[in-house]
Amino acid sequence: MKKYLKYIIGLLIIGIGSGAYMYYKPHQNIKASKAEVSLSAAEVFQAFESDETAANEEYLDKIMAVSGTVRDVSKNEEGIVSVTLDAGQDMFGVICQLDQLTQHAREDFPIGEKVNFKGVCTGMLMDVVLVRCVETN
Amino acid sequence: MKQFLLGLCLFMTVGLSQAEAQKYFTREGKISFYSDTPVEKIEAHNQKATCVLDVASGKMEFAVLVKAFQFEKALMQEHFNENYMESGTYPKSIFKGQIANAADVDLSKDGTYDVTVEGELTIHGIAKTVSTPGQITVAGDKISATAKFETQPEDHGIKIPSVVRKNIAKIVEIDVNVALEPFKK
Numbered sequence: 001m002k003k004y005l006k007y008i009i010g011l012l013i014i015g016i017g018s019g020a021y022m023y024y025k026p027h028q029n030i031k032a033s034k035a036e037v038s039l040s041a042a043e044v045f046q047a048f049e050s051d052e053t054a055a056n057e058e059y060l061d062k063i064m065a066v067s068g069t070v071r072d073v074s075k076n077e078e079g080i081v082s083v084t085l086d087a088g089q090d091m092f093g094v095i096c097q098l099d100q101l102t103q104h105a106r107e108d109f110p111i112g113e114k115v116n117f118k119g120v121c122t123g124m125l126m127d128v129v130l131v132r133c134v135e136t137n
Numbered sequence: 138m139k140q141f142l143l144g145l146c147l148f149m150t151v152g153l154s155q156a157e158a159q160k161y162f163t164r165e166g167k168i169s170f171y172s173d174t175p176v177e178k179i180e181a182h183n184q185k186a187t188c189v190l191d192v193a194s195g196k197m198e199f200a201v202l203v204k205a206f207q208f209e210k211a212l213m214q215e216h217f218n219e220n221y222m223e224s225g226t227y228p229k230s231i232f233k234g235q236i237a238n239a240a241d242v243d244l245s246k247d248g249t250y251d252v253t254v255e256g257e258l259t260i261h262g263i264a265k266t267v268s269t270p271g272q273i274t275v276a277g278d279k280i281s282a283t284a285k286f287e288t289q290p291e292d293h294g295i296k297i298p299s300v301v302r303k304n305i306a307k308i309v310e311i312d313v314n315v316a317l318e319p320f321k322k
Binding site: 022027028057076123 | 167186200212
């Protein structure tokens with residue numbers, strides 16, 4: 001019996017350890033992750049506007065690289081910055097909400113500048129919304 | 138004829154802008170939810186809710202993308218999206234309803250008004266009729282609104298395995314906080 005005890009204890013430690021590891025698993029590091037799709041803001045918007053169901057199936061939860069010109073920048077009371085990219089529409093565009101878990105080189109984007117972001121595509125309400133965005137070159 | 142058309146255009150523009158002035162909107166609404174049990178505290182936040190309020194009729198609508206909710210723990214977020222909300226199939230949650238006592242809100246006077254919001258809350262593809270208290274604060278041409286909803290996962294067809302049932306609150310609280318601006322093109 002004593003012989004098995006140390007194996008049982010060993011297994012227990014591994015079990016608890018891997019359980020804790022799963023529980024405290026960190027969020028995906030967007031900066032270090034590769035974009036799965038790369039599109040312009042106008043293309044993303046078009047895809048969602050023409051067939052939302054198909055676009056959801058194709059893009060939801062994917063890390064998307066998106067490029068476009070800055071149309072609007074806003075900061076909410078918690079200091080979360082959102083950049084709206086022009087998608088060739090008069091009212092709506094592609095909103096990139098900057099990641100709260102990443103240190104950003106800048107949070108100030110002049111309107112009209114061409115920028116590139118990558119982030120997680122979450123779908124479309126009025127605009128297409130990407131969260132956890134980081135700027136790329 | 139030309140003058141008549143011009144007059145008509147002018148008349149329509151004025152009419153339109155008046156109708157629009159009654160509408161308030163935001164795309165930066167904040168929606169959070171809280172599940173509090175002795176075993177585990179779960180909360181998630183979303184800062185990208187849209188909300189449209191038509192003051193004249195008291196009709197309001199807000200929508201939120203389920204995948205844009207951010208959790209403290211990655212594993213919780215994964216379970217929330219994949220096992221419970223099935224956000225790949227049901228990417229949005231929507232509330233459509235109206236302020237029952239819209240007449241009590243006086244937009245020309247700054248202040249805080251207590252309101253009751255009634256309507257249909259659609260989560261996980263299943264709509265449920267709800268009625269909940271809220272507050273509307275008028276400050277100049279800006280309106281902010283808050284409301285608290287209480288809902289049960291089971292009411293929206295969300296199945297929670299019995300092993301983890303005690304980790305998730307029977308009644309989940311949803312907090313809505315929006316700052317609205319006049320809708321203009």
